[in-house]
Amino acid sequence: MHMADALVAPAVAGTMYAASAIAAGYSIKKVHLEADPKKVPVMGVMGAFVFAAQMINFTIPGTGSSGHLCGGMLLTALLGPYAAFLTMIGVLLIQCLMFADGGLLALGCNVWNMAFYGCFLGYFLVWRPMMKKTTSRGKIIAASIIGSVVTLQLGAFSVSIETLFSGITDLPFSVFAGTMQPIHLAIGLVEGLITAAVLVFVYEARPEMLYRANVAGKREKFSFKKTLGVLAVVMLLIGGGLSLFASSHPDGLEWSIERITGSTELDAAKKSVYNTAESVQETTALLPDYQFKGSESGLGTSFSGIIGSCVVLVVCAGVCYIISTTRKKKSA
Amino acid sequence: MSHIHIDMEHVNFSYEKNKKILDDITFTARERDCIGLIGANGVGKSTLLKLLVGLESGYEGSIRVEEIPVSSEMLPKIREKIGYVFQDSDSQLFMNNVYEDIAFAPRNYGLPEEEVVRCVEHAMQMTEIGHLREKSIYKLSGGEKKLVSIATILAMTPDIILMDEPTIALDPRNRRNLIHILNQFDHLKIIASHDLDMVMDTCSRVILMSDGKIVKDGDVMEILKDRELLEKNGLELPLGLQERKPQQ
């Protein structure tokens, strides 16, 4: 799910950085730190919490496999969208630095794919509308699962799009997206269940901790199993439909791309995307030579060129070796 | 005598490469032993206990619990026999409320529900925490948490009890009660503690550690009365054995 540096082109990375930075800037303005200075340490510790919780293996009943928590939806339900978003930035940055999960260049993409959707859409489209009137266990479970599935689907779709725009793989977009979406459907479901379990616990233990939830009229009984059953059916229907759409009707996706780019052919659509990307790059500091399949200058590689590069590397390593050994001798 | 329950031979352990925390530890413990593990702060008492239940791994030497070598494959088997009370009880409790937490282990061992209830009630009664039954874990005071974590262990009816600083945070009455509970439990127990008076009241044997090594292993009164030995290793006579100079 984490985008890697190698999978993004600088223009895409830059664009996503810009988008994420705007969201972050807006969030910083909106968290109202003056009113609640406690927020910063709470955000810090919650970030660490998400990190630690992600390392716990949850066994999924009925299967031998295990799932993990991702955090965006959970944080947004506890801290609100703005603080949650900022917290996720910290988590993602540390993940990429300490565990090579993601990358420095791809950070903008990852923040967008995982934090933006989970925190903002998860809050404004799912959590807030659902918790507006009253809060109940059932609603919390529904919101967690729907929120997690939807935001993960969006995240996965963004990954596909970013990869497409980066021109990294020759894999047809429809196939790529067609595998990403169903996989993330399963992941989203499990994540939703875990998020739900935790939030329900919080609701029982300390309802006031849920962000903007209306907990005045708590105390109604309801059956966890029943809600779960209904939800499972609904999710399967939605998810199954979506995945079917993605995997067996690639034309559907082409159609949507066509709608987005206003071009009739996917290849042409791709080209026009690249052209825009190229013109963006020309105006940025870095001027990479962007070559596409079929363009002449693209194949700037020959057998002799590869050999030559290897020779340079060997020489380079040799020189370093000499330098470091003489330095050691000197200090010895 | 009775058969050997715990056997450590030439055990070395370190968290970081350059610094040995346990250094050539060798001892055996038998069925009815009650061993006090004492030593200054940071000598490695907690580390030793953790190794016994496999909470830390990567030691050198041999550790056997009831003849089974402590290794990752054998842990489930070993852990069924051992009740372990953490130094920091905060992280030991993880269920909704006190009752659920104490019932967790018996339920996991597949006992029928009436049996579970019996175990839990018995454990709560022993530790006198019946009034906390319904209370959420995070609302307990420091001492209450400790009592609950002791109760969770008692409900497991283990063959071996390992306790890391069990009297921490207990008030004098609860401390006295714990001593009573420990004295009733007649299987093997190992207790790491700075509360030498409690050690004196519960243990028959003491292992004195210093700097990762076992300095002395012997009869409880012999060691706890040896002021010089204790002071050399960063300890003091138990308060009950000190002469008091009246204050002020």
Add this chain to the structure above:
Amino acid sequence: MSHIHIDMEHVNFSYEKNKKILDDITFTARERDCIGLIGANGVGKSTLLKLLVGLESGYEGSIRVEEIPVSSEMLPKIREKIGYVFQDSDSQLFMNNVYEDIAFAPRNYGLPEEEVVRCVEHAMQMTEIGHLREKSIYKLSGGEKKLVSIATILAMTPDIILMDEPTIALDPRNRRNLIHILNQFDHLKIIASHDLDMVMDTCSRVILMSDGKIVKDGDVMEILKDRELLEKNGLELPLGLQERKPQQ
């Protein structure tokens, strides 16, 4: 006598609606007082200390620290004067290593770096933790953490010290050393503890709590020698005052 530092009048407090944790607490503490706060598990000692530094709010009645009422606006001012040692030292230490953590407060008060170094060195020397200087917080043993959290307070040179179970997890030597440090510090200190022997060695006055109320407030020896009073409130004579029946 000297002026009043802490003044609580008819303070009531509860975490949950139906259950009073503190019940009509009234007392004053003066500049050179050293007060031991004792009582069984869960009587509300930690809660009382927390109210004094504003860690819990929403009390009824009046609490004043150096004439300033404890309220959210005045907290920054009050807290500059108070050094507070948490019962749970894990929450108290938040920097990367021991040195940084101790230096945190002096740096925040804007002392020049040489002055910071001096403060930190002094605090580390008093608590004898010089060898832990570079160590990461999360690698410390239980007792080491406690010592570091005491050092962080000493580096602040506060006017008032509040300590919640300071001797927990300390070995006898470090405990003795803490008693020595406390006796050297001659401003107001309030110490909540179950270690009655330590209270006997450091405090001149004792407040005995039971069930959220102050049962007795008076001279240390008078209360700590009163076996009947102590036992009625879930405590015992300090170990140093108990007669030992030889074991076994």
Add this chain to the structure above:
Amino acid sequence: MSKLSGAYYEIDHMNMVATRDQWVNKIHPLVKLVVTVFYIAVVVSLSKYNLSGILLMGAYPIVMFMLGEVSFKDSIRRLRIILPLVCVVGIFNPFFDRQVVFNVGSISVTSGVISMVTLMIKGILTVLASYLLIATTTIEKICYALRQLHIPAVLVTQILLTYRYISVLLKEANTIMQAYLLRAPNQKGVQFKVWGPLVGQLLLRSIDRANAVYESMMLRGYRGEFHYSNMEHCSGKDYLFLVAWIVVLLAIKYLPVFMYFNS
């Protein structure tokens, strides 16, 4: 559980490596951050068929590993997350892109194969570059660099706190898991009915801890921003490092001498 303690040791190990007394560790964090990001951007911007160019980019990690005496062995482990990902994405190129570029003996190398290999090398190089940064620069210093780039204090302080509390909470999560396993010895992961309470318990404790931490910081005079002690300004050496690498990287990318290899 093993994942928990694995993460714990990883963080600990990185912190130890990053605080070593090496010349690379002493270079100003801002300079290292800029060079790293610039390097990654250049690597990624190379054409997907430019195998010889991407190979030359290997010079940066080689020099840094050898002269900085950073353990190459440690960095290999970090490739485990990225390599499968990059492979999955790249492995299809040879099937879709079958134009023959050159022949080695009787084997014809297609452009798809080249783009696949290029992508994998890109994956490796970018991870190595990030590793070199974090292996020679502590998170504190990176945060300091971020502050110098005028990233708002809220965000940076929060990142710092997250980092500091990761080890504490990993340890706590580990202890909870251990306590769980001690009483449920035959389970591999956390069973369904305990999901909520176990993680919820950790969560509540984290929040309590967050509040206690905040109070504890306030009690010790915290007023909104950490003090970055003993951070120095850029010196001539740092500028030299910065300029030298930018020149070399740009040279690899654009200079005619290297174009020879590219033709």
